[in-house]
Amino acid sequence: MITPRTTRLVRAADLHAFHHAIVSCLPEDPAAARACAVIVPSRSAAEELRRTIENYDLLPAMAEPRGRSGDDESDEGSAGPRWMARALPDLVTRDELYVRLRERMPGAPAPLSAFDREVLLRRSAHAAHTAGVEPPFNLRPGLIGEILGLYDELRRRHRTVADFERLMTDRLESTAEFDRGAARLLAQTRFLVATFVAFEAALSTVAGVDEHGVRALALVSPRPLYRRVVITVGDQSADRRGLWATDFDLLTRMPGLEAIDVVATEALLASGYYQRLHENILPGIEDVRFEAPPVPPPILVVPDSKAGDDLQRSFVCRDREEELAEFARALKSHPGRQTPLGRTAIVFQRPLPYLYLARQVFEDARIPYQALDSLPLAAEAFAAAIDLIFTAVAADFTRGALLELLRSPHLMFAAEGAALSPADVHALDRYLVDQKYLGGVERLLQLAERARGKTPSHAGVTRGLAIAGSVASDLASAVAESTASGQIDGIVAFITSRERRPAATDPWHARHMRARAAVLAALQMLRDAHAAYDPAPLSISELSGAVRRWIEGQTFSARLGTTGVMLLDARAAAYADVDEIRIVGLIESDWPERGGRSIFYPQSLLAELGWPGDQDRLAAGRAQFQDLLRLPRLRVSLSTFTLEEDAIVSPSSLLEEVDAAALPIERLVTSARRPARVFTHEAIAIEPVVPDVLQGNARDWLTLRSARVFDHARFRGHTGARAPATYAVSRMERYLECPFKYFATTILKLPEEREEQAWMTPQERGHFVHEVFESFFTEWQALGYAAITTTNVEDAIALFEAVGERHLAELPEGDRALERTLLLGSAVAPGFGERAFAFEIEDGVPVIERLLEYPLEGTFAFAADGETRRVLLRSKADRIDLLADGTFRVVDYKLGRAPEKKRSLQLPIYGAVAQQALEGRHGRSWTLSRAGYIAFKDKAAFTLLQQPQKAMLEGQEKLLAVIDAVERGDFPVQPDEPFLCNWCPYPGVCRKDYVGDE
Numbered sequence: 001m002i003t004p005r006t007t008r009l010v011r012a013a014d015l016h017a018f019h020h021a022i023v024s025c026l027p028e029d030p031a032a033a034r035a036c037a038v039i040v041p042s043r044s045a046a047e048e049l050r051r052t053i054e055n056y057d058l059l060p061a062m063a064e065p066r067g068r069s070g071d072d073e074s075d076e077g078s079a080g081p082r083w084m085a086r087a088l089p090d091l092v093t094r095d096e097l098y099v100r101l102r103e104r105m106p107g108a109p110a111p112l113s114a115f116d117r118e119v120l121l122r123r124s125a126h127a128a129h130t131a132g133v134e135p136p137f138n139l140r141p142g143l144i145g146e147i148l149g150l151y152d153e154l155r156r157r158h159r160t161v162a163d164f165e166r167l168m169t170d171r172l173e174s175t176a177e178f179d180r181g182a183a184r185l186l187a188q189t190r191f192l193v194a195t196f197v198a199f200e201a202a203l204s205t206v207a208g209v210d211e212h213g214v215r216a217l218a219l220v221s222p223r224p225l226y227r228r229v230v231i232t233v234g235d236q237s238a239d240r241r242g243l244w245a246t247d248f249d250l251l252t253r254m255p256g257l258e259a260i261d262v263v264a265t266e267a268l269l270a271s272g273y274y275q276r277l278h279e280n281i282l283p284g285i286e287d288v289r290f291e292a293p294p295v296p297p298p299i300l301v302v303p304d305s306k307a308g309d310d311l312q313r314s315f316v317c318r319d320r321e322e323e324l325a326e327f328a329r330a331l332k333s334h335p336g337r338q339t340p341l342g343r344t345a346i347v348f349q350r351p352l353p354y355l356y357l358a359r360q361v362f363e364d365a366r367i368p369y370q371a372l373d374s375l376p377l378a379a380e381a382f383a384a385a386i387d388l389i390f391t392a393v394a395a396d397f398t399r400g401a402l403l404e405l406l407r408s409p410h411l412m413f414a415a416e417g418a419a420l421s422p423a424d425v426h427a428l429d430r431y432l433v434d435q436k437y438l439g440g441v442e443r444l445l446q447l448a449e450r451a452r453g454k455t456p457s458h459a460g461v462t463r464g465l466a467i468a469g470s471v472a473s474d475l476a477s478a479v480a481e482s483t484a485s486g487q488i489d490g491i492v493a494f495i496t497s498r499e500r501r502p503a504a505t506d507p508w509h510a511r512h513m514r515a516r517a518a519v520l521a522a523l524q525m526l527r528d529a530h531a532a533y534d535p536a537p538l539s540i541s542e543l544s545g546a547v548r549r550w551i552e553g554q555t556f557s558a559r560l561g562t563t564g565v566m567l568l569d570a571r572a573a574a575y576a577d578v579d580e581i582r583i584v585g586l587i588e589s590d591w592p593e594r595g596g597r598s599i600f601y602p603q604s605l606l607a608e609l610g611w612p613g614d615q616d617r618l619a620a621g622r623a624q625f626q627d628l629l630r631l632p633r634l635r636v637s638l639s640t641f642t643l644e645e646d647a648i649v650s651p652s653s654l655l656e657e658v659d660a661a662a663l664p665i666e667r668l669v670t671s672a673r674r675p676a677r678v679f680t681h682e683a684i685a686i687e688p689v690v691p692d693v694l695q696g697n698a699r700d701w702l703t704l705r706s707a708r709v710f711d712h713a714r715f716r717g718h719t720g721a722r723a724p725a726t727y728a729v730s731r732m733e734r735y736l737e738c739p740f741k742y743f744a745t746t747i748l749k750l751p752e753e754r755e756e757q758a759w760m761t762p763q764e765r766g767h768f769v770h771e772v773f774e775s776f777f778t779e780w781q782a783l784g785y786a787a788i789t790t791t792n793v794e795d796a797i798a799l800f801e802a803v804g805e806r807h808l809a810e811l812p813e814g815d816r817a818l819e820r821t822l823l824l825g826s827a828v829a830p831g832f833g834e835r836a837f838a839f840e841i842e843d844g845v846p847v848i849e850r851l852l853e854y855p856l857e858g859t860f861a862f863a864a865d866g867e868t869r870r871v872l873l874r875s876k877a878d879r880i881d882l883l884a885d886g887t888f889r890v891v892d893y894k895l896g897r898a899p900e901k902k903r904s905l906q907l908p909i910y911g912a913v914a915q916q917a918l919e920g921r922h923g924r925s926w927t928l929s930r931a932g933y934i935a936f937k938d939k940a941a942f943t944l945l946q947q948p949q950k951a952m953l954e955g956q957e958k959l960l961a962v963i964d965a966v967e968r969g970d971f972p973v974q975p976d977e978p979f980l981c982n983w984c985p986y987p988g989v990c991r992k993d994y995v996g997d998e
């Protein structure tokens with residue numbers, strides 16, 4: 001073993017000094033640079049450090065604000081740069097360091113991929129279970145990853161499996177007898193120990209090497225792997241991207257390593273890192289204070305406030321999106337702003353959702369921006385397509401999941417030479433709804449077979465069914481393979497045979513291909529890992545869970561833009577050379593960053609194994625914030641927000657520490673930071689509209705709309721006079737609900753937007769219930785029964801059940817259970833039949849004749865305001881019962897609730913019309929005695945029409961008023977009550993935004 005020649009702690013006063021200190025540690029000799037590694041917290045931090053080093057090398061006057069290399073704006077004020085060529089050392093994260101170490105060892109075993117390790121651990125966990133060590137949880141794919149994480153953390157904290165077993169068992173065994181929680185943790189410990197032991201045994205038999213193996217090999221490497229290492233990250237107690245105890249141990253013992261430089265700011269060291277370095281991590285380390293040219297502190301830009309008000313330190317926005325919008329506004333309107341955009345940064349703790357929001361906000365404000373960060377692979381469109389495949393398989397190809405898959409723009413489906421079009425998918429959707437398709441490959445294939453050879457008008461459905469059938473059977477065959485690798489091969493074959501790639505000229509092409517390569521590589525590695533270590537087939541939930549988890553766990557290094565405002569996470573920002581920053585997202589949960597919690601053990605138990613508490617990390621987070629405040633050369637500003645997805649959030653406590661930085665303050669003058677328009681949407685929403693901010697069709701459409709002069713009467717729903725027509729009473733009721741709804745239904749004849757549902761639609765259920773009642777009363781009368789009374793109600797219920805069951809048998813199987821409950825009732829609610837019979841029993845007058853689904857058609861006389869008018873009507877009464885006393889009653893079934901009296905026309909008008917239509921029937925006149933709605937969603941069994949004769953008169957007046965309005969052509973957007981819009985089938989065509997604006 002060779003002891004490093006020097007181990008230095010290079011102390012930097014602030015982040016400027018930190019940058020210089022790192023540069024000062026880098027060897028200038030190219031060969032020495034190649035033997036040097038600089039450890040940084042992330043890839044984006046490495047990129048920022050590279051740019052900062054180049055800036056420092058490029059321009060000698062380091063204390064002055066300057067442009068950035070590679071940036072369009074970077075040359076401003078940088079006349080005569082002096083380029084100093086430098087071979088850069090390896091700028092690596094901790095994980096990358098292990099990759100490089102293995103690569104630098106000739107003949108080292110191949111690396112074990114993360115997939116290999118997880119498959120091995122899964123196998124070990126199942127082996128432990130099979131051997132009789134019962135886990136106190138279900139072994140879901142997500143838990144396998146967590147177990148592996150715990151194992152790695154133990155090893156990285158210098159703990160063996162035996163240490164873990166001993167410490168945990170000692171603590172838990174004594175209390176497990178009377179404490180169920182402790183007993184559960186003990187059982188968990190036994191299972192984890194058995195799994196870890198099996199895992200280590202498995203690792204010892206495979207050819208590959210993981211991080212722990214690389215560490216062991218590096219310690220005995222016959223040749224130096226690096227001669228100098230510069231550590232710019234903290235330890236794990238300070239930063240979850242920092243180095244572990246075993247990493248420091250490796251570096252202090254690695255053969256040939258001559259120098260270790262730990263570079264840190266004074267603020268970070270004061271948070272506890274200094275003490276840990278000296279006492280535990282690198283005892284005896286030499287302290288060096290790095291002297292850098294002093295840099296004046298930046299100005300803290302704060303919101304404008306009235307004289308006498310408390311000075312606000314941060315901009316307070318509604319949400320994260322508004323934070324970016326606020327900054328975009330400030331960038332565009334600050335009068336004295338001289339900072340090039342390329343030297344301006346937005347700094348956040350969590351990249352998401354800022355990276356996604358920036359696309360929207362900055363593009364809308366026409367501000368260029370750039371970012372190099374790790375985005376979740378799962379958020380890439382290609383990964384989303386994979387998710388659709390697994391969702392469809394896991395859901396057994398239910399209609400929703402299947403159609404989502406068929407609609408994916410990343411996959412291409414065709415049958416018999418014709419591609420599946422959106423219209424085909426729509427037709428297929430309607431067809432599957434009509435067929436009550438509930439999923440299943442077999443059913444899909446049956447439907448496809450039945451549709452084959454149907455009329456050409458059916459072509460879209462036939463094609464859609466053929467494709468859906470082949471998609472479902474191909475995927476079902478893939479997951480039915482006998483090995484996990486076969487299953488994954490099948491899924492990959494499905495994807496590659498149907499994928500749709502963007503054209504090479506498409507701006508998304510490169511990004512799509514990278515995401516595609518990353519996803520397919522992940523599937524391939526998972527496949528290889530299973531082929532090598534665990535060939536047993538996976539259940540669909542295991543397979544989809546494993547793939548999804550992998551995709552969700554992967555990040556995707558994406559570069560967004562190349563010039564403009566930089567979007568930096570806090571760690572990368574610490575390495576950046578910038579003039580102005582806005583620190584955003586300053587809420588309690590983000591700043592300072594919290595450590596993750598173990599899902600297996602409470603902190604008190606983990607402390608025994610050397611897990612640090614939260615205090616060290618919180619203290620380091622505060623130090624990081626203080627350093628960031630002084631990072632830019634010119635200006636810093638802060639922003640917080642109040643709403644996170646509708647939840648109110650608290651500002652970060654770090655805001656209370658801003659004054660400690662003692663920065664000079666400048667107020668952002670309100671009038672200057674609020675220009676009339678910053679965003680495209682403002683240019684088209686604020687008068688005068690400027691169509692030229694848009695392009696192509698959007699601009700043409702806006703120009704057309706802007707040029708239109710609205711005819712106010714027409715614009716407000718007045719179409720002009722209409723000829724008298726034949727009217728339906730139910731439609732007239734619709735007019736009373738909302739005239740525009742009537743217009744959409746009756747005049748425009750628009751199809752209703754229906755809610756997607758696999759079960760019966762309200763219309764279908766309405767038909768069904770009416771049919772059942774019609775059959776029941778026909779049979780009831782045929783059996784010689786007349787009125788339903790207390791003495792024969794049992795017979796009526798029995799007959800109703802028999803008739804109901806007969807009709808239910810004709811329904812698709814999936815609908816029957818629900819419809820049976822509604823129709824025949826359940827233990828908790830009466831059925832439709834019982835409710836209907838209660839209405840009749842109350843009357844007690846014998847029935848002479850029942851008129852079922854009785855048409856009321858023709859010209860009828862209606863009286864209003866002392867006048868009588870004749871109107872053509874076409875309607876159908878659900879039921880009219882002629883009674884022995886010369887009166888009749890009208891019954892109307894409603895599946896929902898009875899209509900409000902003020903909007904109710906059917907019963908009074910049916911009454912008035914029936915009196916005329918029934919004149920002379922059975923040789924006499926008939927008068928209305930009773931009318932009621934049997935509304936199945938109302939609590940009461942039925943809703944009576946009060947004072948029928950008076951109601952008939954009022955109903956006639958209302959009807960004639962509606963007819964007058966229709967014939968005048970008045971169809972304003974005017975719901976009788978706003979809540980009616982909630983159930984309206986025409987929201988897509990209705991300008992309901994004009995409701996109530998007069």
Ligand code: SF4
Pocket residue numbers: 737738739740741973974975980981982984985986987990991992995
């Ligand atoms: S959404 Fe409302 S305003 Fe529009 S048509 Fe329907 S009920 Fe009328």
